[in-house]
Structure formats: structure tokens, C-alpha cells
Amino acid sequence: MSVIAVLILFSILVAGSFLAAFIWAVKSGQYDDKYTPSVRMLFDDNEHPALKEKNKNNTNS
Amino acid sequence: MGLSGEVSPEFHFFLQRPAKTTSYFFNYTTEIMILSESVSQEINMSCYHCGERCPTEVIRLDEKLFCCEGCKIVYEILSEKNLCNYYDLNAAPGKTQKILPLKNKYEYLDDEELTNKLLDFKDGKISAVTFFIPQMHCSSCIWLLENLFKVNSAILQSRVNFIEKKLSVSFQTSAISLRQVVELLAFIGYEPQISFEDTEKKSQNLVSKKLYYKVGIAGFGFGNIMLLSFPEYLSIDVSSAELRAIFSYVIFLLSLPIFFYCGSEYFVSAIKGLRKKFVNLDVPISIGIITLFTKSVFEIFAHGNPGFMDSLAGLIFFLLLGKIFQNKTYDVLNFERNYKSFFPISVTVKKSGEEKAIPLSQLKIGDRIVVRNGELIPADSILFSGDGNIDYSFVTGESSPVEKVVGEMIYAGGRQSGSSIELEVLKEVSQSYLTQLWNNFTTKSSEDFSFSGVANAFSKYFTFAVLVIAAVSYFYWMNIDHNVAVNAFITVLIVACPCALALSTPFTLGNTLRIFGKNDFYVKNIRALENLGSIDTIVWDKTGTLTESGESEITFVDGTLSSKEMIWVKSLVRNSNHPLSKKIYASINEAAALKIENYLELPGKGIQGEVSGQKLKIGSEHLFEQFAAEAKTPGELETVPPPLSSEVYVSINDEVRGKFKIQNKYRHDAATIITRLQSKYDSYLLSGDNESEQLYLENLFKKKENVLFRQAPLDKLNFITRLQAKKKRVLMLGDGLNDAGALAQSNVGISVSEDILNFTPASDAILNAKMLKKIPGFLKFTTISIKIIYASFTISILYNLVGFYFAVQGLLSPLFSAVLMPLSSISVVVFATVTTTYFARRKGLL
Numbered sequence: 066m067s068v069i070a071v072l073i074l075f076s077i078l079v080a081g082s083f084l085a086a087f088i089w090a091v092k093s094g095q096y097d098d099k100y101t102p103s104v105r106m107l108f109d110d111n112e113h114p115a116l117k118e119k120n121k122n123n124t125n126s
Numbered sequence: 127m128g129l130s131g132e133v134s135p136e137f138h139f140f141l142q143r144p145a146k147t148t149s150y151f152f153n154y155t156t157e158i159m160i161l162s163e164s165v166s167q168e169i170n171m172s173c174y175h176c177g178e179r180c181p182t183e184v185i186r187l188d189e190k191l192f193c194c195e196g197c198k199i200v201y202e203i204l205s206e207k208n209l210c211n212y213y214d215l216n217a218a219p220g221k222t223q224k225i226l227p228l229k230n231k232y233e234y235l236d237d238e239e240l241t242n243k244l245l246d247f248k249d250g251k252i253s254a255v256t257f258f259i260p261q262m263h264c265s266s267c268i269w270l271l272e273n274l275f276k277v278n279s280a281i282l283q284s285r286v287n288f289i290e291k292k293l294s295v296s297f298q299t300s301a302i303s304l305r306q307v308v309e310l311l312a313f314i315g316y317e318p319q320i321s322f323e324d325t326e327k328k329s330q331n332l333v334s335k336k337l338y339y340k341v342g343i344a345g346f347g348f349g350n351i352m353l354l355s356f357p358e359y360l361s362i363d364v365s366s367a368e369l370r371a372i373f374s375y376v377i378f379l380l381s382l383p384i385f386f387y388c389g390s391e392y393f394v395s396a397i398k399g400l401r402k403k404f405v406n407l408d409v410p411i412s413i414g415i416i417t418l419f420t421k422s423v424f425e426i427f428a429h430g431n432p433g434f435m436d437s438l439a440g441l442i443f444f445l446l447l448g449k450i451f452q453n454k455t456y457d458v459l460n461f462e463r464n465y466k467s468f469f470p471i472s473v474t475v476k477k478s479g480e481e482k483a484i485p486l487s488q489l490k491i492g493d494r495i496v497v498r499n500g501e502l503i504p505a506d507s508i509l510f511s512g513d514g515n516i517d518y519s520f521v522t523g524e525s526s527p528v529e530k531v532v533g534e535m536i537y538a539g540g541r542q543s544g545s546s547i548e549l550e551v552l553k554e555v556s557q558s559y560l561t562q563l564w565n566n567f568t569t570k571s572s573e574d575f576s577f578s579g580v581a582n583a584f585s586k587y588f589t590f591a592v593l594v595i596a597a598v599s600y601f602y603w604m605n606i607d608h609n610v611a612v613n614a615f616i617t618v619l620i621v622a623c624p625c626a627l628a629l630s631t632p633f634t635l636g637n638t639l640r641i642f643g644k645n646d647f648y649v650k651n652i653r654a655l656e657n658l659g660s661i662d663t664i665v666w667d668k669t670g671t672l673t674e675s676g677e678s679e680i681t682f683v684d685g686t687l688s689s690k691e692m693i694w695v696k697s698l699v700r701n702s703n704h705p706l707s708k709k710i711y712a713s714i715n716e717a718a719a720l721k722i723e724n725y726l727e728l729p730g731k732g733i734q735g736e737v738s739g740q741k742l743k744i745g746s747e748h749l750f751e752q753f754a755a756e757a758k759t760p761g762e763l764e765t766v767p768p769p770l771s772s773e774v775y776v777s778i779n780d781e782v783r784g785k786f787k788i789q790n791k792y793r794h795d796a797a798t799i800i801t802r803l804q805s806k807y808d809s810y811l812l813s814g815d816n817e818s819e820q821l822y823l824e825n826l827f828k829k830k831e832n833v834l835f836r837q838a839p840l841d842k843l844n845f846i847t848r849l850q851a852k853k854k855r856v857l858m859l860g861d862g863l864n865d866a867g868a869l870a871q872s873n874v875g876i877s878v879s880e881d882i883l884n885f886t887p888a889s890d891a892i893l894n895a896k897m898l899k900k901i902p903g904f905l906k907f908t909t910i911s912i913k914i915i916y917a918s919f920t921i922s923i924l925y926n927l928v929g930f931y932f933a934v935q936g937l938l939s940p941l942f943s944a945v946l947m948p949l950s951s952i953s954v955v956v957f958a959t960v961t962t963t964y965f966a967r968r969k970g971l972l
Binding site for chain 1: 265268269272273285286287288289290335338339342343346349350353354369372373376380
């Protein structure tokens with residue numbers, strides 16, 4: 066039966082990581098504007114060349 | 127124009143009688159082809175940039191047509207920078223560039239102190255700023271604004287928030303200044319709206335983010351606790367006590383953030399209410415939550431079973447969801463505007479012969495300022511030079527401009543029309559008559575209880591009843607079985623937790639708010655909506671609310687006048703103070719200063735005089751003998767709305783040359799709306815204007831005493847206060863600054879606006895002027911919504927009664943509660959949303 070206890074803890078860990086992802090999403094402003102990104106994704110390549118280099122590794126900021 | 131001319135009569139026939147047989151259809155396809163060609167030609171005649179119809183002299187470039195130089199320049203820039211994608215995404219996405227911003231309009235942005243206030247961020251190298259750009263309207267706008275770096279490489283990044291119509295720009299400070307960024311935007315047709323208010327930063331959004339966190343955590347806890355409670359639900363006998371304990375402890379841990387973080391605001395609000403000796407709905411909710419929690423903690427540690435934790439988590443989760451739903455906010459709209467957002471950010475000051483734009487905040491007493499045509503007078507001042515022709519319509523409601531001569535005092539808030547004038551500032555901006563007036567207005571008390579008034583009024587009795595039932599069942603059981611007594615007492619408190627009750631208002635009114643929003647009627651919050659449901663008196667403003675705001679359209683018809691003759695007309699009407707004369711005067715652009723001889727004013731008829739030896743007569747049809755026979759009797763004139771279109775005839779040397787047609791005035795359905803509403807509500811009209819339309823309006827409002835003229839802003843405010851003293855609940859509809867006080871004082875103030883993104887005075891709701899005709903429908907629907915709330919109350923009380931039935935017997939099991947609570951909540955939510963949507967459909971609001 067102890068295997069269930071481990072599974073329970075594991076499941077909570079997984080669920081917790083989703084919660085963390087949700088909180089991060091709210092914090093990083095993804096819920097502030099729910100329309101523009103849907104249009105923006107249709108445009109190609111709209112980043113300043115200087116910023117592009119910088120953001121290459123950190124595309125989410 | 128070309129449309130009706132080129133379509134053959136057969137096609138009209140086709141239009142009227144839809145093709146029943148295919149042969150019909152084939153016969154007329156050729157016609158359709160011709161038609162579509164003519165249509166496409168029509169479209170091609172429109173400006174490639176802004177889509178407006180091109181004037182007769184078209185500007186051509188790259189086989190494209192432009193309506194004005196401005197549009198062409200924008201196109202040139204975009205094509206040079208390879209940004210023509212702008213035109214591919216949407217046809218003619220631009221805004222007409224006919225009126226170009228003044229050259230040194232943004233000079234004030236060179237002021238460092240001011241720019242620092244506008245900037246969001248600055249580190250010497252890079253600056254970031256956020257602009258409000260109401261012009262953005264399509265994906266082309268987003269595309270272009272996000273590609274600003276291609277126009278000027280000093281701009282590093284520009285990000286659009288389309289919903290809020292905001293653009294965040296970060297740029298290299300060394301290569302481009304804030305002023306240049308603004309000018310660049312203005313140049314490509316996206317002139318940012320920068321107002322005095324922007325210099326005062328305020329943070330929002332934090333509240334709503336917190337709510338999202340709370341919902342996330344509560345949802346997480348709710349799901350996991352339910353999962354861990356499954357053995358209990360299915361009555362699985364968990365043989366290992368150890369495992370059972372682990373389950374319980376995990377549930378306990380999960381419940382901690384829910385109780386202390388997510389639920390905390392209910393406790394805070396309940397205590398706040400109790401301190402004010404007021405039992406709001408948060409009180410029974412808090413009692414329920416706390417009982418649930420303590421009882422469950424006791425169960426977990428004493429018996430190792432999870433108790434009611436699943437109910438607790440579900441309850442808080444649903445309550446928070448309701449909160450998110452009711453917090454529908456209109457980010458673009460501003461309900462709390464004060465004079466600062468009405469005033470410009472800069473003003474042109476003349477110092478030692480040089481004109482310089484400075485920020486308004488730096489304006490000092492004694493400064494000499496220049497106010498151009500259409501500009502706002504920012505502070506009380508004295509006219510120093512020029513012809514003052516001040517339009518106070520937004521401040522006082524008076525529709526005709528006031529003439530001022532040198533040396534006269536001019537109050538802030540008026541708009542100069544005509545040539546530019548110079549003024550000497552008498553008072554500081556914050557001390558001006560207008561701003562003082564604004565500051566005097568009492569702002570409505572903003573109690574921040576989480577629930578609506580209806581629910582709170584109800585909760586006093588509810589809480590009392592619950593406590594009585596709990597106590598009675600306790601004392602009933604006490605002598606029989608002490609354990610059952612305690613259990614009954616606790617479970618009554620638990621089951622009484624008015625979750626469904628608390629959800630009925632947010633979902634009903636939240637949905638109503640959305641439905642209204644779809645109809646361009648934006649209500650501030652559900653509290654305002656509730657107030658709207660209880661009003662019994664409606665007060666209308668005239669200018670700009672019942673009448674179309676802005677200038678009236680003046681055309682000369684049935685003949686033509688040469689520009690020389692126009693000057694004569696202008697010279698003559700200049701002498702008259704009649705509103706129509708003033709309107710005609712303002713509409714003629716030619717310079718006028720000819721001397722008038724033998725000037726004569728014939729009251730009710732018109733004016734006459736001699737200009738350059740020519741005999742001129744200007745006036746109504748009564749002035750001319752040839753119309754005398756057709757003239758209407760005075761009685762007839764009083765029943766038809768006189769101002770819908772005024773006609774002013776012009777004769778030169780006794781020959782009628784045509785007439786001025788002056789149109790604007792009452793909105794399309796104004797009369798119908800007022801008549802419809804009168805059966806249910808007391809209606810009043812407060813006009814800042816003169817009595818020229820008295821008879822018509824008195825007929826419309828039935829009672830003479832219900833129509834008041836020449837009402838100053840303070841008179842309007844006092845009028846509302848007097849009505850309220852008579853226990854009337856007042857709805858005020860107004861548009862301008864002159865109504866600001868009345869709008870704030872009334873129980874519900876709706877500000878009517880042609881363009882909702884433009885300035886509107888502080889109010890409870892903003893209504894697009896085009897939707898004025900729906901006001902009766904909105905009011906009716908609000909009362910229906912209130913009724914739906916009462917119906918949902920009944921449903922949730924029924925659930926409570928079922929719960930009580932088991933609870934008083936001490937029979938309420940955790941499982942039963944875990945089913946009953948979500949069931950009641952969900953059914954109330956479904957009932958509220960479905961019924962509101964259904965009635966909205968029936969009332970034609972969806």
C-alpha cells in the first residue's frame with residue numbers, strides 16, 4: 066500500500082508544477098492582454114535585429 | 127452616386143423579386159457583372175491609405191490614389207521602409223491625414239521634468255514609455271505599430287495591447303527623443319493621446335492578478351482534495367490506518383493555503399462590515415468557512431478522516447470564480463476621469479515675442495498664453511488681444527459661442543473658435559472656476575464589500591435565522607444526545623454557508639454587464655447596475671445628449687452665392703445675436719468686416735440691412751412676402767420639432783437667392799424614447815441652453831415644470847439633490863463637463879458620448895450615443911435581472927432548507943455536503959446565466 070502514498074505525493078508534485086506554471090503565466094502578464102498575441106503570432110519576424118540576438122536564449126521575456 | 131445611376135431598371139426588378147427560377151438568375155448575371163464593376167470602380171476612387179473618398183483632384187502615386195498629401199506621405203514612408211504589408215493585411219487601414227498636427231505641438235516634450243513623469247523606465251541608454259492610441263482598430267495597426275523599429279532603428283521594441291489600445295515603446299535615448307517618438311507616431315497617423323492625467327502614474331492590475339492566483343490555488347487544492355477524498359466517497363474501507371492518516375494529512379496541508387490565503391478576503395470584509403455595524407453577506411460565509419475548517423481539522427487529528435475539507439475547497443473555489451466573473455472591467459474606458467484628463471498637457475506661452483509650448487503644470491499666474499482655433503482655455507484668464515469667440519458648450523451646455531472682447535474675463539474650459547487669441551493667466555489651473563467646481567462635487571462613497579447591495583441587505587436576516595436554527599437544534603438535542611447536539615449545531619452552520627446565494631448576484635449581474643457591453647453600454651460595476659434597477663426618475667441633459675453634439679451642418683441650398691455675396695451675408699449676420707445667425711457666421715470662412723447700413727432686426731422673422739449698396743434680407747420664410755401664403759400657423763410650429771432642420775432664406779435686392787439649411791439637433795429617436803419612458807419614470811430636462819426650444823420640449827415632457835433652461839452646472843447638481851431629498855432615485859443622462867456634478871450626485875449617472883474613447887465625465891456608465899434608443903430596453907432588462915437574482919435566491923434558499931432538514935437531525939455527512947454544496951452552486955450559476963441570456967435574446971439585446 067505504501068506505493069500509493071508515493072504515487073499520491075508524485076501526483077501532487079505534478080499538479081503543483083502546473084499550478085506553478087499557471088502562477089508564472091499570470092505573473093508574466095499573459096492574462097493582461099488576451100487578444101493581441103493571437104494577432105501577433107501571425108506576423109513573421111517583427112523583432113529589432115539588436116534585440117533578436119539578445120532574446121535568442123530567452124524568448125519568453 | 128454612380129450606383130443608382132448605372133444600374134438598369136431590370137436590375138431593380140431583380141432586386142425586388144428574388145430569382146425563383148434559374149432562368150431569371152442567368153438572365154441577370156450580366157447585369158450583376160456590370161454592377162460589380164461599377165462598385166469596384168467606386169472603391170478604387172477611395173484613398174489607398176485611409177479609404178476615404180478622394181476629392182476631385184486625386185493624388186496619384188504608384189498607380190494608387192490618395193485623398194490628401196498626408197496620406198500619400200505616410201504611404202511613401204511605409205513603402206520606402208518596405209512596410210507595405212500594412213496595406214495587405216487590411217484594405218485602407220490608415221486614418222486620414224487631412225489634418226496634420228501642428229509643427230511645434232509636441233515642443234513641451236523636450237521638457238525633462240515632464241518626460242520623466244511620462245516615461246515608465248529610464249536608465250540613461252534605454253527609455254520605455256506607454257502611450258494610449260485610440261486610433262488603432264485593426265491588425266494592420268498592430269502590425270505597423272509593432273514594426274516601428276523598421277521605420278526608425280532607434281526604436282528597439284514596440285508592443286501593442288490592443289484591448290487597452292496601448293503601445294509600449296522602448297527606444298535608445300541617445301538616438302531619439304521622446305518628442306521624436308511621439309512625432310513619428312503622429313506622422314504615420316497614430317497620434318498618441320497624452321493628457322495632463324498621464325503625468326500621474328497609478329498602478330492597477332495588481333488586484334486582478336491576485337484574484338487569478340487565488341483561483342489557481344483554490345482550484346488546485348479543490349481538485350487534489352477531491353481526489354484524496356475518493357476513498358471516503360466510495361466508502362472504501364482503507365484497511366491501513368497509516369495510509370488513511372497520510373491521506374488526511376495531505377488534505378490538511380492542501381487546505382491551509384486555501385483557508386488562509388484564498389479565503390482571507392472574506393474574513394477581512396466580514397470584520398470590516400461588522401465594525402461598521404453592518405452584517406454583509408461575508409459574515410455568514412465566514413462563519414461557514416471557519417466552522418468547516420475547524421470541524422475538519424478536528425476530524426483529521428482526532429479521527430483521521432478528512433471531514434469537510436473538500437466542501438471547503440469547492441466553496442472557496444466557486445466563490446472566487448464568481449468574483450472573477452463579476453469583475454468584468456472595461457480597461458479602455460475610464461469611469462473616474464477628472465478635469466485633468468480633459469485638459470491638454472501643454473500650452474503655448476508667449477514670452478518676449480516668442481511662442482513656446484510648455485507643460486500645463488508649469489503655467490503660472492501672469493503668463494501670456496496663445497490659444498488657437500479649437501484649443502481649450504486651460505485657466506481662468508483675461509483676454510489680452512484678438513476676438514474671443516468662446517464655445518462653452520461642454521462646460522455649460524449653452525450651444526452658441528460667447529463673444530468676448532479684450533479685457534473680459536474668460537473661464538477655463540471654453541474652446542476658442544475663430545482666430546487665435548492671447549490671454550493673460552489669472553489663476554492657476556488647479557484654482558480655476560471649473561476645476562474648483564469639480565472638486566466640490568461629492569464623490570459617491572465607494573464601499574468595497576464583495577457583494578451587491580441586494581445580497582447584503584438580505585444577509586442580516588439570513589445570518590440571524592441561521593444562528594437561531596443552529597441554537598434551537600443544539601438545545602433540542604442537548605438533553606437527548608450531547609454529541610448529536612454539537613454535531614447538529616456545527617453542521618447547520620456549515621450547510622447554511624450561503625455559497626449559492628453569494629454566486630447568484632455576480633453571475634446574474636456580471637452576465638448583464640456583458641450583455642450591455644455588447645450593446646455599447648458600459649456599466650462601471652454591478653453595484654451601479656443594481657442602482658440602475660431601482661431608479662424612478664430620469665433627468666436628461668439636452669445639449670449633446672438629446673441633441674447631436676458638435677457643430678450643426680450648414681449648407682446653402684436652392685441656389686448659389688458667390689464668395690463676394692457670402693461676405694455680404696457674413697457681414698450682416700455678424701450683427702445679430704440669434705443662435706442661427708451665429709451659426710451661419712461661423713460657417714462662412716471668408717473674412718468679413720463690411721459696414722452695414724440701415725440694419726434692422728425683425729424679431730421672429732430675420733434681419734435686413736445694406737452692404738456695399740446692396741439690400742440684403744436674411745431670415746425665416748415669414749420675412750419674405752412670397753412665402754407668406756405657405757407659412758405655417760404658429761400653433762403648428764409648436765408640435766413639430768422645430769430644430770430638426772432650420773432654414774434661413776437669403777435675398778439680395780429682393781431676389782431670393784436660396785437658403786441656409788441648418789441641421790443637427792435632436793437625436794433620431796429622442797422623442798420616442800422620452801415618451802416611452804414617461805409612463806414609468808418621472809422625466810425632467812435640464813438644459814444649459816436658452817429657451818429657444820421651450821415649447822417643443824414642454825410638449826414632449828408633458829409638464830411645464832419638468833423642463834428647465836439656463837441651468838448652470840451647480841444648478842443641475844442642486845436639482846438632483848433636491849429630487850433625492852424627496853426620496854427619488856435619480857438616473858441622470860448627460861454628456862459634458864457641465865453635467866459632471868449632476869452625474870456624480872445622481873444615483874446612477876450615464877454619460878452619453880459619440881466616441882466612448884474620448885473624454886467622458888466621471889460616471890457610473892458610458893453609453894455610445896448611437897445606442898440611446900435602447901435606453902428603455904436597458905432599463906427594462908435591468909429590472910428583469912434584479913428579478914432573476916431574487917429567483918436565484920429562492921433556489922439557493924431551497925437548497926439550504928434541504929441541508930437544514932438533514933443538519934438539524936445531525937445527519938449531515940461530509941459526503942452529502944460535498945455533493946450538495948457544489949450542486950447548489952452550479953445550478954444557481956447555470957440558472958442565472960441561462961435566464962439572463964434568454965431574456966436578453968428576447969429583448970433583442972443579444
